[in-house]
Amino acid sequence: MKTAHYGNSRFEQQRPAVYQSEGKTYCRHILERESIPALLRTDEPRMFTLPADSLEFEASLNRAIPNLEILAVERRRSIHATAQAKATQLGLPLNIKLSSDLAFFEKSEVRQCDLMWLDYCGPYSPGKFNAMETIFRRGWLRFAGDSNPIIATTMMEGMDLNLFKELVLAYARPPGVKHYRQLIRMHSIPVWINEIAHWYGCGIKVRSIVRYRDRVRSINSRTMLFFVLEVTPERRPDFSPWEAKATNLTTADLGRLFHVNN
Numbered sequence: 001m002k003t004a005h006y007g008n009s010r011f012e013q014q015r016p017a018v019y020q021s022e023g024k025t026y027c028r029h030i031l032e033r034e035s036i037p038a039l040l041r042t043d044e045p046r047m048f049t050l051p052a053d054s055l056e057f058e059a060s061l062n063r064a065i066p067n068l069e070i071l072a073v074e075r076r077r078s079i080h081a082t083a084q085a086k087a088t089q090l091g092l093p094l095n096i097k098l099s100s101d102l103a104f105f106e107k108s109e110v111r112q113c114d115l116m117w118l119d120y121c122g123p124y125s126p127g128k129f130n131a132m133e134t135i136f137r138r139g140w141l142r143f144a145g146d147s148n149p150i151i152a153t154t155m156m157e158g159m160d161l162n163l164f165k166e167l168v169l170a171y172a173r174p175p176g177v178k179h180y181r182q183l184i185r186m187h188s189i190p191v192w193i194n195e196i197a198h199w200y201g202c203g204i205k206v207r208s209i210v211r212y213r214d215r216v217r218s219i220n221s222r223t224m225l226f227f228v229l230e231v232t233p234e235r236r237p238d239f240s241p242w243e244a245k246a247t248n249l250t251t252a253d254l255g256r257l258f259h260v261n262n
């Protein structure tokens with residue numbers, strides 16, 4: 001039995017690694033399905049990522065698309081050191097910069113990306129807002145003919161997302177869908193990213209929303225919201241945060257998905 005990577009209790013450490021990260025694994029699969037076709041259509045595909053030190057997604061994409069250029073940052077020194085060592089050991093063409101994403105987007109020479117994987121897993125914050133605004137303002141996204149760039153992100157579900165309640169309520173919801181807090185939070189992030197996109201003449205198409213709770217750090221891990229958003233080169237008057245079906249995964253669902261006996 002493998003030792004859990006993030007496990008910090010005896011109970012967590014005794015569980016098989018696959019059980020540790022079902023939600024994350026599920027989201028990585030969705031992101032691969034949503035991004036690989038577009039990356040394959042691009043001559044010189046490039047992505048940005050916050051890889052941490054698992055590198056599973058980056059290794060998998062590198063196998064599927066060997067000419068994919070991967071820009072990566074990590075702001076924590078200890079994680080940066082392990083991640084860079086692992087990338088080298090795996091033979092991944094990855095030069096991880098020790099930096100915050102915001103500093104990187106603001107100060108580096110712009111290299112347009114087809115995929116931005118902002119896997120924060122933290123709460124909404126002004127820093128994340130500024131990073132997103134900088135991506136659009138400085139033109140980090142590549143619009144290449146028939147393939148639009150993708151922004152994928154994971155954030156912690158929390159009360160802070162109720163900040164966007166008025167924005168979400170401005171969009172007509174499908175019949176039968178009630179506005180309760182959980183739904184407002186699930187749909188709020190596409191709405192604020194669409195607002196930023198709108199300032200810069202672009203739009204957002206919601207491809208996928210997943211809500212999951214992955215007991216990776218402890219039994220009390222927080223609920224995460226994962227989004228795959230296609231960015232369109234023009235504004236979308238018909239944008240709706242309700243346009244993609246949102247999947248709400250319970251722990252039992254994840255157990256079934258990964259054929260793990262609970």
Ligand SMILES: C[S@@+](CC[C@H](N)C(=O)[O-])C[C@H]1O[C@@H](n2cnc3c(N)ncnc32)[C@H](O)[C@@H]1O
Nearest residue numbers: 050051052054074075076099100101119120121
């Ligand atoms: C959830 S982990 C990434 C997991 C990885 N994408 C995977 O699939 O396993 C997020 C990583 O990004 C780092 N991070 C979070 N916010 C950041 C920021 N604003 N700038 C740079 N690194 C950040 C964290 O320290 C952490 O190592």
